[in-house]
Amino acid sequence: MSNMIISNLPVLVVLLPLAGALFCPVISYFSRRAGRLTVIAFAGTSFVLSVVQLLRITDVGKISYHFGGWEPPFGIEFSLDSLSAVLLVLISGTGFVSTIYSLPFFRGKSRFRSFGYYSVLSLLICGLLGMTSTGDVFNLYVFLEITSLSGYALIAMGGDKGVLSSFRYLMIGTIGASFYLLGIAFIYGETGTLNMYDMSGLVGPVLSSGTTMVAMAFFVVGFGIKMALFPLHGWQPAAYTNAHPGAAPLIAGVMGKVPAYAMLRFFFYVFNANTQYVERFLVVVGIMSALGMIYGSLKAIRQTDFRSMLAYSSIAQIGYVGLGIAITGYYGLMGAVIHIIGHSMMKSCLFFCSGAIRYRYGETAMERFGQIYRKMPVTCAAIVIAALSMVGVPPLAGFFSKWYLALGAANMGEYIFIFVLVISSLLNAVYFFRLFENMFMNKNVADGSKGIGAYLAVKAEKKAERDSVPFKEMAATKEGYKGRLEIPPAMLFAVIVSALGIILAGLFNAQLVEILGPAIREVV
Amino acid sequence: MNGGRSKRLREKSVFKIVGIVLLMVLVGLMFTIVDRLPVIGNPDSAPNRHVSDYYIEEGPELTHSPNLVTGVLADFRGFDTLLETTVMFLAGVSVAMILSNRLKRHWDAGIFRKDENFGGYEVKVIMPILIPVIIVYAFYVLMHGEVSLGGGFQAGALLAMAFMLYIMFADLGKNKFRITQHFTVCVAACGVFIYFLTGFLCMINGGRFLEYEALPFSAEHGAELHATGILMIETGVTIGVMATIITILEAVVERNSLNGRS
Numbered sequence: 001m002s003n004m005i006i007s008n009l010p011v012l013v014v015l016l017p018l019a020g021a022l023f024c025p026v027i028s029y030f031s032r033r034a035g036r037l038t039v040i041a042f043a044g045t046s047f048v049l050s051v052v053q054l055l056r057i058t059d060v061g062k063i064s065y066h067f068g069g070w071e072p073p074f075g076i077e078f079s080l081d082s083l084s085a086v087l088l089v090l091i092s093g094t095g096f097v098s099t100i101y102s103l104p105f106f107r108g109k110s111r112f113r114s115f116g117y118y119s120v121l122s123l124l125i126c127g128l129l130g131m132t133s134t135g136d137v138f139n140l141y142v143f144l145e146i147t148s149l150s151g152y153a154l155i156a157m158g159g160d161k162g163v164l165s166s167f168r169y170l171m172i173g174t175i176g177a178s179f180y181l182l183g184i185a186f187i188y189g190e191t192g193t194l195n196m197y198d199m200s201g202l203v204g205p206v207l208s209s210g211t212t213m214v215a216m217a218f219f220v221v222g223f224g225i226k227m228a229l230f231p232l233h234g235w236q237p238a239a240y241t242n243a244h245p246g247a248a249p250l251i252a253g254v255m256g257k258v259p260a261y262a263m264l265r266f267f268f269y270v271f272n273a274n275t276q277y278v279e280r281f282l283v284v285v286g287i288m289s290a291l292g293m294i295y296g297s298l299k300a301i302r303q304t305d306f307r308s309m310l311a312y313s314s315i316a317q318i319g320y321v322g323l324g325i326a327i328t329g330y331y332g333l334m335g336a337v338i339h340i341i342g343h344s345m346m347k348s349c350l351f352f353c354s355g356a357i358r359y360r361y362g363e364t365a366m367e368r369f370g371q372i373y374r375k376m377p378v379t380c381a382a383i384v385i386a387a388l389s390m391v392g393v394p395p396l397a398g399f400f401s402k403w404y405l406a407l408g409a410a411n412m413g414e415y416i417f418i419f420v421l422v423i424s425s426l427l428n429a430v431y432f433f434r435l436f437e438n439m440f441m442n443k444n445v446a447d448g449s450k451g452i453g454a455y456l457a458v459k460a461e462k463k464a465e466r467d468s469v470p471f472k473e474m475a476a477t478k479e480g481y482k483g484r485l486e487i488p489p490a491m492l493f494a495v496i497v498s499a500l501g502i503i504l505a506g507l508f509n510a511q512l513v514e515i516l517g518p519a520i521r522e523v524v
Numbered sequence: 525m526n527g528g529r530s531k532r533l534r535e536k537s538v539f540k541i542v543g544i545v546l547l548m549v550l551v552g553l554m555f556t557i558v559d560r561l562p563v564i565g566n567p568d569s570a571p572n573r574h575v576s577d578y579y580i581e582e583g584p585e586l587t588h589s590p591n592l593v594t595g596v597l598a599d600f601r602g603f604d605t606l607l608e609t610t611v612m613f614l615a616g617v618s619v620a621m622i623l624s625n626r627l628k629r630h631w632d633a634g635i636f637r638k639d640e641n642f643g644g645y646e647v648k649v650i651m652p653i654l655i656p657v658i659i660v661y662a663f664y665v666l667m668h669g670e671v672s673l674g675g676g677f678q679a680g681a682l683l684a685m686a687f688m689l690y691i692m693f694a695d696l697g698k699n700k701f702r703i704t705q706h707f708t709v710c711v712a713a714c715g716v717f718i719y720f721l722t723g724f725l726c727m728i729n730g731g732r733f734l735e736y737e738a739l740p741f742s743a744e745h746g747a748e749l750h751a752t753g754i755l756m757i758e759t760g761v762t763i764g765v766m767a768t769i770i771t772i773l774e775a776v777v778e779r780n781s782l783n784g785r786s
Contacts, residue, residue, distance in 0.1 A: 004727060011733045018610060019720060022713040025617075029710060067603040069735040073575055076603045112706055116621040119713075123614050130607070142607040149611060153618035163622065182554075189562050192574035202574070211557050221550070 009053045010065040010078040013088060014129045016046040017095065021122035028115035036106065039118040040099045043125060047092040050129075054085040058515055064135070072135070073198040079135030083337060083519035086512070087132045087261060090341055093501075094254050094348050095125035101352060101494035102246030104359060104487075117157060121247055124150035124255070131258050137184050137270075138194045140262060144180065144226070148173050151255055154247040155239050165238035172235040176225030183218035186211045200270045207277050216281050219266055226259035229285070229322055230292025233315045237299075240311035245355035248307070249494075252314060253348030257340045260321045264336060268523040273328055286326025290420045293319035297427030301434070306354050306364050309431060310347065313390070316424055317343045323417055324405055330524045331408030335401050337516055342389065342397035342505055349386040349498035353379045356487045356495060366435055370442035376486045380439055382499035387432040389502050392425050397505035588747035589754060590671055598675070598754045602734045605757070606719050609676075609764050613712045616768035620705045623775040651693040658686040666762050667755070676758040680765025687770055705778070708771040715764030722756045 005012060020042025028035030057063060057080060065078040080088075099121060106114045127147030134140050152173070156166035188194060190211050191202040206212050221232065228236035240252045263285075271278045296316030303309035320343070324336025356379050357372070358364055373380040389396035402421060409417040485492055505512065562569030579596055587595035597605055662682035666675065723734040731738025736753030737746040 004730070008727050008733065011727070015720070015733075019717075022613075022717045022720065025706065025710045025713045029706065065732070067733055067735075068599060069732045069737070070600055074578055075600055112624070113621070115706070115709075116617055119617055120614065120621070123610065126610075138601075139604055139607075142604050142611070145611055146607060146614060149614050149618060153614070153621060156618075156622045186557070186561070188571055190570055192570035192572070192576070194575075202570075206570075209560065211560050214553050214557050217550075217553065 005049070006052075006056070008065075009049060009056065010063060010080055010133055011067075013046050013050045013053060013092065014078075014126060014133055016042045016049070017092075017122045017126040017129065021119040021126065024119045024122065025115045028111055032106075032109075032111050032114045035111075035115050036099075036103060036118050039122045040096070040103075043092065043096040043099045043122065046125070046129070047089070047096040050085070050088045050092045053080070054082075054089050054515075057082050057085045061518075073193050073195045076139050077135040077195060077197075078133045079197060080133055081519040081522075082515050082517075084132050084261075086337075086341065086515060087258075088129055090344055091128045091132060091254055091258070092125065094250055094344060094498075095121075095128070097352075097494045097497050098247065098250045098348075099125075100490050101249065101355070103490040105244075105246045117154075117244070117246070120150045120153045120157075121250070124154060124247070124250060128254055128258050131262060135196045136194055137187070137196060137199070141177070141181055141184060144177060144259075144262075147255065147258070148177060148226070151239075151251055154251060155243040157244040157247070158242045161238075162242040162244065165235070165242045169235040169239045172225055172232075176222045176232075178222075179218045179225070180222030183215040183222060186215035186218070190215075196265070196270050200272070203271060207271065207275060213277065216271065216278070219263065220281055220285060223259045223263040223266075224285075224288065227256045227263070227318050227321075228315055229318060230288050230295055230315060233292070233296075236315060237308055237311040240314060241305065241308040245351075245358055248355060249348040249351040249498075252310065252351050253344045253346075256314060256318055257321070257344050260318060260325075260336075261340055264325050264333070267325060268328075268333065273523070279328075282326045282328060285322050286414075286417070289319040289322030289326060290417060291319075292316060293323070293420055293424040294427070297424050297431070301427065301431045303431075304365055304367060306357075306366050306369075306435070307351070309366070309435070310350050310354065313428070313431070314347060316428070317347070317390070319424070320401065320405060320421075323421070324401075324408065327405065327408040327412055327414060327417060328524070329408050329412055330520060331404050331411055333408075333520045333524065334513060334516065335404030335406075335408055337520065338397075338404060338509070338512065339401035341512070342401050342502070345498060345501045345505060346386045346389050346398060349382055349495070349502060350390075352491070352494045352498055353383045353386070356491045359491065360487055366438045367442070369435075369438045372439050378486060378492060379495055382495045383439070384436070385499045385502055387435065389506070391429045391432055395503070395506050397502050397509070400506065400509045585747070586750075587754075588745075588750040594671075594675060594754065598757055599736070599750060602723075602757065605761070606716075606723065606734070609716050609719055609761050612765055612768045613709075613716045616712050616771040617709055619772045620709060620775040624705060624778055648693060651689055655686050655689055658682055658689070662686065662762075666758055676761025677765050679758070679762040681769060683762065683766040684769035684773075687766070688773060703770070703774070705771055705774050708767045708774060712764050712767035712771060715760050715762070715767060718760030718763065719757045720760075722753055722760065726753075 017039075020039040023038050023042070024035045027038050053063070061081075063078075063080045064072070065080075066072060067076040067078075069075070099118070102117065102121065106117065123146055127143050127145075127150060130143035131140055131147060134143060152166050152170045155169060156163045184194070187199070187203070190206045190209060191199050193199050193202060203212065223229075224232040225235075236256070240248065243251050267273050267278060267282065273279070273282065293316045296312050296314070296319065300309050300312035300316065303312060317339070320339045321336045324332045324334075324339060326332070327335070354364060357369070357376065360376065361368075363369070385396065389398035392399045392402045402425060406418050406421055409415065409421070487495070562571060566572065579592065579600065583592055583595045583600070584590055587599040589595040589599065659682075662679045665682065666679035722739075725740055726735045726738040727733050729738045729740045734753070736750045739749045739753055741749060741752060743749050743752070
């Protein structure tokens with residue numbers, strides 16, 4: 001049995017969440033709670049197995065899994081190196097914590113809502129895991145489809161505004177996926193293969209042909225839309241803001257990063273990034289990212305809603321990843337990968353906290369956060385840790401990615417990128433310290449009374465008004481949360497785990513770099 | 525205030541023009557390479573030399589499927605098909621989740637029959653004859669799937685069509701189908717699970733995922749197990765697709781009947 005599990009690790013990690021999604025509706029027929037716990041159990045098992053897989057890969061090196069026993073160019077392959085194994089641990093971990101975090105939102109909800117949400121969330125985890133582990137370009141597209149569809153559904157579950165922003169995302173996202181599919185078709189026409197490793201061997205002679213160039217342009221646009229790179233980010237702020245609060249951490253934290261990882265795979269592992277043809281595209285990616293870093297930060301400063309500030313900040317942060325890809329070289333790529341990992345944790349943590357505040361007080365406007373640290377000390381501590389990490393304060397995860405990016409840019413002589421990096425970090429500091437000011441120093445709230453406690457009294461008057469709104473998703477906030485802890489234990493667990501993750505990813509950064517090193521050194 | 529709004533409008537129209545120009549550039553790019561794409565049927569083009577050769581020469585023997593397309597779809601790239609079926613299931617769940625805001629409403633075919641003369645006598649006489657034929661044909665498509673072109677997706681669509689026709693024309697006052705969306709989603713999940721289970725059985729028996737030769741059934745040749753495996757996954761696909769179509773239809777109808785009442 002254990003032998004079976006070890007030899008089939010890659011497929012089990014990806015498909016266990018799928019199995020959870022399939023069991024959930026049937027089990028929910030008998031018990032809602034058991035249905036939710038099934039999904040959590042499967043996601044947890046997947047997380048444990050992904051850790052086992054990472055340990056195994058550090059021992060034996062790369063793993064290649066051939067579906068149906070067919071040899072790679074003919075069948076589908078999962079190819080895993082230490083880079084994808086680390087990301088798998090990250091994704092399944094965030095997914096597992098998200099499934100636990102979502103529990104309080106569905107207490108007392110109808111059977112249908114409960115199983116629908118949990119099935120779709122589980123499928124989102126499956127899609128993200130699959131995109132990371134696959135070694136086949138068309139298989140990547142299918143997983144991208146699963147990821148996008150479940151993303152649309154989870155965003156649409158966030159209420160009326162969610163449906164609208166989900167529809168916009170559906171329009172733009174479908175165009176992005178079509179670009180990627182067209183790109184595959186062109187590249188298949190040139191090389192005759194769909195396997196990534198095989199393609200990297202065959203693509204050399206045709207790299208200069210027009211078809212390949214167009215395919216690469218399409219990959220940049222397709223992945224750019226999916227990861228919300230600067231001029232292609234139109235769908236992103238509304239989608240992240242209005243997503244269902246339980247799924248927002250996973251959507252904002254991980255869903256944008258996996259296409260970025262796929263872009264990195266394409267440029268460095270399929271195409272050889274050191275040739276002049278690919279370098280041109282990397283320059284374009286670099287310019288887009290640098291503009292996005294400034295634009296996203298400036299827009300984030302203007303926001304008054306906590307969630308939309310975080311969403312615009314994500315546009316800036318995905319720029320860091322793009323910048324790392326554009327810088328190339330060992331340090332540039334290391335910076336991009338560490339930023340994918342670090343930023344996933346920070347953004348999930350911030351969205352966990354924003355969802356927790358919304359769960360307790362139904363509030364997302366930052367000016368209403370006055371003195372909130374008295375009521376929710378742990379959540380506020382987590383916000384502070386994540387925000388400091390975003391700014392780049394040394395012992396935390398966010399510092400190291402910026403350090404590597406700056407190092408890489410200096411090595412390559414791209415000093416303009418260092419300048420952009422510094423400016424963007426300063427702007428980060430501006431908007432996060434404004435948040436701190438609201439949380440810790442602001443004594444007044446909008447109506448002139450003191451602190452969030454007084455604000456709640458005013459809010460209770462408006463309760464009847466809000467109750468009449470149809471499609472109200474947040475049943476819990478209507479009643480007000482009454483518990484011994486500041487937020488339900490399931491949410492507190494998620495907040496604490498994600499904050500700890502940021503600290504640990506910072507403290508054990510050397511070990512992380514050591515694990516990632518061989519996979520990155522291979523292509524530079 | 526007014527000036528600001530018109531300025532914003534002007535900015536928006538600038539964005540629109542920039543967007544259209546960029547779109548034109550991309551479309552133009554696509555047209556420039558149309559004549560560089562490999563010619564259809566050219567035996568020397570890259571797609572026809574590398575992987576396809578192997579599929580054509582070895583495929584029928586290795587997969588025990590006389591049909592090349594089925595061999596590639598269900599065997600060589602069977603994992604992709606599992607995920608495509610999952611996409612169907614996901615679409616069904618998502619549509620039902622987004623469209624329905626109330627529960628425990630059942631099929632209300634009344635909206636089809638607001639007009640008393642809907643269908644007419646000819647249709648009402650023909651349908652009871654036609655529906656069984658459609659179902660039989662669906663099973664034929666399913667069973668013949670590994671031999672000829674076709675299979676699960678089409679069979680599922682046919683079964684769903686038979687169900688729809690029955691709902692629209694049968695006298696529902698007497699024999700009412702009490703099907704909820706939750707139930708159809710469960711059926712779709714079972715369909716996808718049959719597919720998943722086929723792969724999982726191979727794994728438990730010591731093979732790779734979806735390695736049909738490791739299925740725990742007895743057969744004279746390994747190749748015959750391929751046919752069994754393909755039939756199993758096609759059955760799963762049929763059930764999944766059928767239930768998904770019914771789910772989506774039910775969600776849409778439910779939504780419409782709600783709109784009509786409010």
